[in-house]
Amino acid sequence: MSRVLLRDVSKVFAGTTAVHPTTLEVPEGHFLTLLGPSGCVKTTTLRMIAGFVEPTAGKILIDDEDVTGMPPQKRRIGMVFQDYALFPHLTIAENIGFGLRERRQPKAASRARVAELLDLIRLPDIADRFPSQVSGGQAQRVALARAIAFPPRVLLMDEPLGALDLKLRETMQFELRRIQRELGITTVFVTHDQTEAMNLSDTIAVMGGGRVLQTGTPQQIYDQPRSRFVADFIGQINFLDGNMNGSMRLQTDSASFRVPHGDATTGKATLAIRPQHVILQNGTVLPDEYDRLEGTVISQVFNGNLTHLRVDLGTTHWTVESRPGTNSVQPGQRVTIGWHPSDATVLTQ
Amino acid sequence: MSRVLLRDVSKVFAGTTAVHPTTLEVPEGHFLTLLGPSGCVKTTTLRMIAGFVEPTAGKILIDDEDVTGMPPQKRRIGMVFQDYALFPHLTIAENIGFGLRERRQPKAASRARVAELLDLIRLPDIADRFPSQVSGGQAQRVALARAIAFPPRVLLMDEPLGALDLKLRETMQFELRRIQRELGITTVFVTHDQTEAMNLSDTIAVMGGGRVLQTGTPQQIYDQPRSRFVADFIGQINFLDGNMNGSMRLQTDSASFRVPHGDATTGKATLAIRPQHVILQNGTVLPDEYDRLEGTVISQVFNGNLTHLRVDLGTTHWTVESRPGTNSVQPGQRVTIGWHPSDATVLTQ
Amino acid sequence: AAAQKKFDNVTVTIGIIGGPWIDRVNAELKDEMAAAGITMKFVGGTAQDFLAKLIAAHGQKFDIDVVEIDDTSYADFRRGNFLAKLNLADIPNLSDLDHSMYDDYKVAYWASEPGIVYNVDKLKAAGVAPPQHYSDLANPALAGHVMLSDINNYTGYYEILGMAYEHGGSESNPQPGFDLMSHMKLQSFGSSVATEIQLFKTGDVWAAAIPAHIGVRMFDADINVAAVHPVIDGHKGATAHGYLGITQNRDNQAAAEFFINAIIAPHLQERLYTEAATIPINNSSMAKVVNQVRVDASGTPFLQLKPEVVAQTWVPDFSKVDKRNWVRQWQRAVAAQPQ
């Protein structure tokens, strides 16, 4: 249970900067997720914390101890790899006990600890099997048990659930969170799945283009994205491009729209609003304080509990969410949509 | 554009029945998805249509022609494999043109067709690259182009999007659907991702334990699941076990609940209701016609545009969905939840 | 207590023709040598092989004490100064040998009679009369079923020189022999007793230029063969010898000479005659084995054993043979053969 700090860390691979100077703090016991699209150096960042990649500049501190040049085996970290990296020639129990043996724990104590961990991951019966004889979900839990057997100062996980199918992934998210909470281990988690990040994290660091773009709680990231990239990456969102001219209004070619709180900036800006905050005027009457736009329905996709409408607004397409049954529209139909200005956000980046 | 029919098809592997006798029809031009958890023989079924696995019994017909014993290369089928299976030694253009050359199409016509397909998949510039030089999403589209180059009677796809990241997967779903619609190819698609199945399919065949459990439109499957397995696999759902005693009520240990339309059966039954149909009595007043239950909030997970509450009802846990902000509860709090009986379903399997 | 041993555990390494020949020699002499304090070690090979090894050693210490020598290679052994001068007085059994059988550097220990061996049944079936001359082997009716001895084998010289003489050549002019060979369609060249017998047995070879004593062994293997001793240069039949010599700078030369003496002892020479059908080289043994001559199916002896006949057999004058050129001529003749 320790605090991790990356201070101005950067990494240059063969002349090109992969990781731009980054500062990131993971408070003690926190669950921090690095979230971002493929290639945004999530893995590289994690591997720098683990010690497999040496930063070109900057420092990495664990509990105020500078570990920047320290070899991985001395850092006392636990790591769960995407493909689990279980040792195929060792049994499950031997896999879990690997770190204990390497740290010269007494045999009896190790045995007890392995049994305890098998209980923790709710797989007491597979101790003597080999990794090839367990399912993906089981392997995932074994990898976790192995990583925390000798209590690590930090637990690192690189897309540990990526290979599981949807239902199993959801179950494992619960499990992961339960175990992390129970033990209170400082955790850095990597994923490109925003739902997963939302479900699991205390803090999310959204990454893109080799840097951390925004850090915050899931709710903060969702409600107050600071850039178009973040807004778009976290959930669905609709954009409307225009200009701010010092007032609290966004001016487009054809109309102007109110924007919520915040400074009255000038220059290019984008109004962003989530689909669930956009209401379709179809039977219902839009309240007066709503801003509105007209468009044509392009398509309608039924998606379990929701229907997604794509609406062509001329300059852009928006997605509007509606409960099935409440609005019945057909592709091609002209519709009016509206939203409350306080649900919108203005992005200037 | 053809019709595919599996008639009483079954498959026995080394003494154990993998596929139980299955009848399945894919109407001309339809997009049918085989959906189910890992190991439910989705791939095996697809491979029987392709001709890589010979059914132990039953017949496979394409356009009323019995193809059961026909080798794969004679079936005129297109197939997209999970890992794409592009030929690493051939260029993208050669990959796409593979089937044309094997079917002895004139060179010039083939070249034109390849160019046309590269346009269709919106990648006109990568013709001369090799598969190792294209990204995952590009490779996926190339695999699709290859499969449809020589217009197949049926297009088979085995989890073609499984290896892509979330954003890319969503984009590709749109692309897939667009191309399939444009060409009107009869398609059988395999996935274990219910959202994907919902987004793409005309018809979903939910599989489990070696058989097709239910076939229908996405809406039918979602709204009228015929078994607990199907209901649980498609989206989130809450269950309440009890007994039916001929009346239109489900009797549990402590209370009885109304059930919607349908026969008044007897015996063990389960009431099933989607989270979004369950309302939390917190500030709002539940209408009189609602059935209700009391419980304790266990946890609250913010998930982008929704908050999921887990509520302990004593015999079971339910998930209740609510828009953030509308209800503010804390774990540990006692709450009353309610639902309209017509939103519930009774499952007897 | 054992009787006084002549030597104090001396090992003698002997390089002679391999295979059962070594087994035979070893079996016959093991006890006698052990009693004298000598351990024998054997290396298989032809005289040619040992000469090559001695040359390759470039005067380095050589690990074979006693080596096989034949008429064709003797001059080279001497020219390279590879042989030690023998202490003939320490080889008392020489008294039983004709003087032509030994000199200061070599002692004969077996003899054979290069000639022709043919399969009586196969030739009869093919309607071919038994060959009388080497040149008869070129009979087109025998094409593909004739074997000559290979060049790595002393018999290889006899067949070429035989054919050369039959066409006006001689040791100094073997070309007519090579010319004839280059036109023959041969089954193969024989280089080992093992394959020679095998090929007669399987019926692939009907006639071969090989020593007559191998005919005896074939006869024992139930092949109906007969031997022919062609007349060359007025001599009926030919004789070839195998010799032993001792390599230079041995510290166990006395033991080696003791071994040579033992192997030319009459009883041993007679054993080798009965077991391997080689011809003894000492006079008393010859007198004895002449009464045990082996005959073919028609009652004709395989070997010429009467001393007066043996004395008249042909022995080529190898000093007149240009060996280096010989090998080239041979290879060219082989390369020129019809396939």
Add this chain to the structure above:
Amino acid sequence: MRRWRALPGYAWVGFVVAFIYAPILVVIGASVDPGYRISTRSYLVFPPTGFSLRWYASIPSSFWQSLWFSLELAAIVAAAALLIGLPAAFGLVRGRFPGRFAVDALFRAPLQIPVIVTGVAFLQSFYFIASLGGPALQGSLAGLFLGHLFLATPYTIGSIAASLQRFNPRLEEAALTLGASRLRVMWRVTLPMVMPGIYGGLLYAFLVSFTEVTISVFLAGTSTKPFPVMIFESVTSDMEPSVPALSTIVFLGSMLLIYAMQRLVGMEALLRSGGNST
């Protein structure tokens, strides 16, 4: 699936295996032929005219010695080839330095020199060393060992390199995060994982040494004569009649060896690393 479609393939496999085994069956058959006269011992009799194990009883001690010598030689060669091949394979697969391809080519070079050239070259070099007052390598175990090692090492390197290339480096990283030092990682993770390649390399090296004739013919000495040379000389001079019996014993022995290896690693895993790293 549709078994008959695979039939031509299986038939071809059968044909090739039969082709390989036909002469071996003849040799085994001939080994039990009870031929009784000396002359009949110089060739193989097949089909056998009876059944007898007399040739098994009369194998000359020189042949046993040579067989034993060959086994010893092959074992040392295999061990040494491993000692060289292991670091070489690690260096080749994991090293990143200019000229790696040249080094790779150099390690393969012994397989590109005609064996007879190698044999003669080693022979002359040995005499040259001796003429300078160095050790007399010709005819010694050490000399044969060097010649065989030269020929066997490329196979071993190839085999280990192939399995190393398939090795998942995440496993090593996992071990490091679990506190194992680099040495311990090597011992507990890397080596066990490349074991099939190691076994494969050992098998190849052993086989190369145990069946080598061409080099051995030049380098063999009087008391250091490898078994295949013994057989070669026997076949090219006057045949030792128990050679078929001995060959049968070698064949049966190899079956035992392979069975043991199969139990240890599984033939298929072993051949997956196949000495062919390209």
Add this chain to the structure above:
Amino acid sequence: MTARWGLFLLPPLALTLLMLGFTQFIFLKSSVFADLGLGETGTAFTLENYIEAVTDPLYLNGMKLTLELAIGVVALTLVMTYPVAYVLTRMPARTASLLLAAIVCSSFVSVAIKILGMVIIFAGDGLVSRFFRWLGVIETSMQLLGTMTGVVFGYLHLAIGFMVMMLFSVLQTIPVKLEEAAQIHGASRLRVFWRVIIPLSLPGVLNAALIQFNLLMGAFVTATILGGGKVLTFPVLIQRTLVMFNDYGLASALSAVLLVIVLIINIAATAAVTRRRVAA
């Protein structure tokens, strides 16, 4: 960290270089001096050995014969073993490993004795001839000793076992998926072979084929026994030059010529395939 792995190469590299460089140097040295007979060489530099080696039709024909033989046998071996290795990779693992084990075991038996076994099988009165005669197909016997056919058969026995093992390790890296992809898009089994399996295995196959080729270019045992003194391949000529001529200068020159030709073929073949791959 990666640089350190390179250091592991130094000892094996030094050893290989020493064994390779030293022996070849000593060996090739004698090729540029006149032969004085009985293994003695002159001290004056001369190219006469090389001139003889590359002008004498005997050696030229020998080289031609050897190249034809080696290439022919490698081709034949590939034809025989490639389908075998392929079928093995697609067989149930248990059966495949059993068959592989059988093939490996057969390699332990000396080629020399196997050759005698073959002679019997194919001899005039041998099993195969009798069988064919019984079928009424062939009248004359199939001669192995002293014929090209025999040498080819002997070489095949030398090469097949190793070749199956090597090709197996190459072919099993080709995913079955690719075959299925080709098949479903209209390729027959034969076309799948031609368009997918063969091109993908080409580099590995070439590597294995070159190893066999090199081996055959340097083998004289089989040609000696089965050639019956009639098939004078280059290695047999070298061996005879050494053992019968005792002409070291010429033997070295001949060997050097052989070495150069083999190396050129290796480099050319590898370059040809590598170029294709670089293009790929």
